[in-house]
Amino acid sequence: MAAANQPSPSHPADSLMGLAGPRVLRLLIAAVIAIVGLVAALVLPLAFVLIAACGLAIVTLASRNARLQRYAFQAAFAAVIILVGRVLVSNLTTELDKTNLESLPFVDLSGSFPFIDFSMDFLDRRAGFGLPETSFGQEYTENNSYGDAYLAGLLNTLRVAIIGIFLASIVGLAAGVARLSNNWLLSKLATVYVETFRNVPLLVQLIFWYTAVILKLPKIQDDASFLNVILISNRSVAVPGMNTSDGFGLWLLLLLAVAAISIAVWYLRNQSQETTGKPSYPAWSAAGVFVVLGGATFLLTGSPMTFELPELIGRSHEGGLQVTPEFTALLLGLTLYTGAFIAEVVRGSIQAISKGQTEAASALGLNGFQRLRLVILPQALSIMIPPLTNQYLNLAKNSSLGVAVAFPDLFRVTKITINQSGQTVPMILLVMVTYLAISMLISLIMNVLNSRVRIRTR
Amino acid sequence: MAVQTRPISTSPVTTRAVRWTRENLFSSIPNSAVTVAALALLYLVLFGSDPVGQAGALATFDWPDLLGGGLIKFVFDGADWSVVHANRRLYFLFRFPTATPTAANPDETWRIWVILYMLSGLAGASAGLWTRIDLKVAVVFLLLMVPVSLFIGAGAVLLLTGGAVAMFAASYVAAHFAPGIKTYLAVAKNVAIGAWIVAFFVAWTLLNGVDSRLWGGLLLTLFLTVVGIIASFPLGVLLALGRASTFPVIKGFCTAYIELIRAVPLITILFMALVFVPLMLEPDRRIVGLPITGVDFDLVARATIAITLFSAAYIAENVRGGLQSVPRGQMEAAEALGLSTSRILAFIVLPQAIRAVIPSLVGQFISLFKDTSLVFIMGLTDLLEVAGIVTSQPGFFGRQAESLLFVALIYWIIAFSMSRASQRLERTLGVGDR
Numbered sequence: 001m002a003a004a005n006q007p008s009p010s011h012p013a014d015s016l017m018g019l020a021g022p023r024v025l026r027l028l029i030a031a032v033i034a035i036v037g038l039v040a041a042l043v044l045p046l047a048f049v050l051i052a053a054c055g056l057a058i059v060t061l062a063s064r065n066a067r068l069q070r071y072a073f074q075a076a077f078a079a080v081i082i083l084v085g086r087v088l089v090s091n092l093t094t095e096l097d098k099t100n101l102e103s104l105p106f107v108d109l110s111g112s113f114p115f116i117d118f119s120m121d122f123l124d125r126r127a128g129f130g131l132p133e134t135s136f137g138q139e140y141t142e143n144n145s146y147g148d149a150y151l152a153g154l155l156n157t158l159r160v161a162i163i164g165i166f167l168a169s170i171v172g173l174a175a176g177v178a179r180l181s182n183n184w185l186l187s188k189l190a191t192v193y194v195e196t197f198r199n200v201p202l203l204v205q206l207i208f209w210y211t212a213v214i215l216k217l218p219k220i221q222d223d224a225s226f227l228n229v230i231l232i233s234n235r236s237v238a239v240p241g242m243n244t245s246d247g248f249g250l251w252l253l254l255l256l257a258v259a260a261i262s263i264a265v266w267y268l269r270n271q272s273q274e275t276t277g278k279p280s281y282p283a284w285s286a287a288g289v290f291v292v293l294g295g296a297t298f299l300l301t302g303s304p305m306t307f308e309l310p311e312l313i314g315r316s317h318e319g320g321l322q323v324t325p326e327f328t329a330l331l332l333g334l335t336l337y338t339g340a341f342i343a344e345v346v347r348g349s350i351q352a353i354s355k356g357q358t359e360a361a362s363a364l365g366l367n368g369f370q371r372l373r374l375v376i377l378p379q380a381l382s383i384m385i386p387p388l389t390n391q392y393l394n395l396a397k398n399s400s401l402g403v404a405v406a407f408p409d410l411f412r413v414t415k416i417t418i419n420q421s422g423q424t425v426p427m428i429l430l431v432m433v434t435y436l437a438i439s440m441l442i443s444l445i446m447n448v449l450n451s452r453v454r455i456r457t458r
Numbered sequence: 459m460a461v462q463t464r465p466i467s468t469s470p471v472t473t474r475a476v477r478w479t480r481e482n483l484f485s486s487i488p489n490s491a492v493t494v495a496a497l498a499l500l501y502l503v504l505f506g507s508d509p510v511g512q513a514g515a516l517a518t519f520d521w522p523d524l525l526g527g528g529l530i531k532f533v534f535d536g537a538d539w540s541v542v543h544a545n546r547r548l549y550f551l552f553r554f555p556t557a558t559p560t561a562a563n564p565d566e567t568w569r570i571w572v573i574l575y576m577l578s579g580l581a582g583a584s585a586g587l588w589t590r591i592d593l594k595v596a597v598v599f600l601l602l603m604v605p606v607s608l609f610i611g612a613g614a615v616l617l618l619t620g621g622a623v624a625m626f627a628a629s630y631v632a633a634h635f636a637p638g639i640k641t642y643l644a645v646a647k648n649v650a651i652g653a654w655i656v657a658f659f660v661a662w663t664l665l666n667g668v669d670s671r672l673w674g675g676l677l678l679t680l681f682l683t684v685v686g687i688i689a690s691f692p693l694g695v696l697l698a699l700g701r702a703s704t705f706p707v708i709k710g711f712c713t714a715y716i717e718l719i720r721a722v723p724l725i726t727i728l729f730m731a732l733v734f735v736p737l738m739l740e741p742d743r744r745i746v747g748l749p750i751t752g753v754d755f756d757l758v759a760r761a762t763i764a765i766t767l768f769s770a771a772y773i774a775e776n777v778r779g780g781l782q783s784v785p786r787g788q789m790e791a792a793e794a795l796g797l798s799t800s801r802i803l804a805f806i807v808l809p810q811a812i813r814a815v816i817p818s819l820v821g822q823f824i825s826l827f828k829d830t831s832l833v834f835i836m837g838l839t840d841l842l843e844v845a846g847i848v849t850s851q852p853g854f855f856g857r858q859a860e861s862l863l864f865v866a867l868i869y870w871i872i873a874f875s876m877s878r879a880s881q882r883l884e885r886t887l888g889v890g891d892r
Contacts, residue, residue, distance in 0.1 A: 074707035088738040095737040184482035185496045199873035201828035212859035397723035439721035
């Protein structure tokens, strides 16, 4: 068998199913056969596909030609997959036709080329349901379309995912480093945190935060607050926010230019530090340039942004940044749960750095914080990123559990839309494709980051 | 060895404890500050206030009160645990018939007891055959069982629970200390494995004597977990082998499946199974002209299908990592011995690959166990759903915290034991020592 797998050029098995000729021609023939077979398997009656699958299986078992066996086996596998898929899809469409629902988007051979009807017209219809919150300043009322509602859900999911990833990273980094602290009490506290939050389902935690903590906050008319800055109630939590006026856009543009200048300064100072060997404080200089120029442009554009404290007016919080109890519960749950997993990633990565690095850094006279920031973390980061990506992906996907605390995320909007419009199949496919896109986006960003921090080995 | 530079103090005051405290908590000024801050945090969580009592002044309301005035005060004073005690049967079995049997609705609880005794006996025997139980662990376990038994109930229930523990101990002793067991150890282990497989089908049959719509609580959670693990593991291994295959069609299919499933949340797959499975596989559907009847895809079956399909993709990725860790020389050597491909995989590659990834596999099983809480989306009543339902009964309103903490404790105990068992298995098998 091992010998048959490595045919010599003159071996009969080298020709494709007995066909001889130049390699390109053989590949071309193989491609044509594969395409014809695929189309036939998709179009011919199911019984033919079944017979073909059985025939190919018999060829696989009976053939003495290793290459033919290979092709026949794969073709049989493809035939079985197509067979099962076609049975399932045809059952589905028959059943959906009975209930008079749109079964889009599926291959429709009676239609025109390319036989796929992707029209999702119902998304333009009036939604008729309101959403308690939207993100990034999007306006949405029940008079908007299903498509707008879907967009609102998507933006809500993105908001909670972005803020959650940011906060969970901070919590995870802190807890992971704390677990390795040589302070016994701190490392035990961090261990208890990690082991507690990792081993209880996220859904239990979410419902606990929502029903047992956040909904038990004081009523809004009780005017509860921390130092009159953070207003708290079971209807909303308000924190200080920013108020923008004319010229904000201009300032933002100028700020981008300032940021570019700062990066240039950082780069130049870094270069000079590397060539001369004298410390030239690249990060401090860049930060200084950014603050001074940023402040100057801020004043030049007429102070387009003001700090605003929230206040209680009547029975609602006004001004500042207000978040709903649902959002707070979801964010709190996602942050603490994912933070515990990130802590383990951080700990594992730091422990993977050889002890000699720490000892060498100590020998150079670096203190604990310097050792961590300059020697350990940069190396740990490159080990950390792949498992960290998984945790970020988990957080984004787990935001769909917001449905349990009535947060209007992508999944909840999808569920409401299905209940109202009956468009089950297109909506489920749409929401899956959307989550796929979000996951791919996160993977892409993290892969870019990964290639930037990878240690270049000699 | 390094030279001891610091002389050990001979001062009678410096006891070991003081030295330990100084080294581990107050070795330097920053270290001492961290200790004080950690103590303050601990105090806040446990007693709902800071040691000096000034935290409350920051706010215009009594915010430590939110956490029931700290964990200790909440657990021992503020909480009303009667919600848990009064509903204990609901948490474990939910509507499994029945606490109050009638002629039309006979008591089926005996099925659960039979399964429990069977599993206790098997677990005890397996523990006796494979490991040696630490006497300390056994004593702690028995001491813990006392409050648990008292909680579970008095009279017959208490006796039956004690019986299950006794069954475990008796089987352990019988298997571990049987005369001449050393000679038959390999045979006895094979018999035990066979017994586990038989026990699975016996338990399956016993449970299916009751309509699955009446399953709920911890029973349902454990059922979904066990069946999910048993079904998704082989599927995951097949997918991993498919992804490592040199056949482009099979490799492409497996890769696409794994990546697609891993990119979407479980909740959407559960929802899809809820809607699509009955449409695609209804009992009266005809598959290629053959009527497939007698298969009723109830909610539990749909949840199991979804969890299995989802979990298999993750298991496949774990196993793939293991496959990559097996040196190529192993396969070449097996080929040189003339073994067939299937034998190479079954006897050479897979045992090494799976052993290398036991920790991540168990991590995946723990995830699966926690993920079973998502079946609420299908309208199933698992342990977490029961926690919500019991607090909607009159008399238990507003007791969500107690109910959820109890449920969280059950989840925690099971998940934590699984992770500890995996660490132990890892040590026994010497993963990482090679």
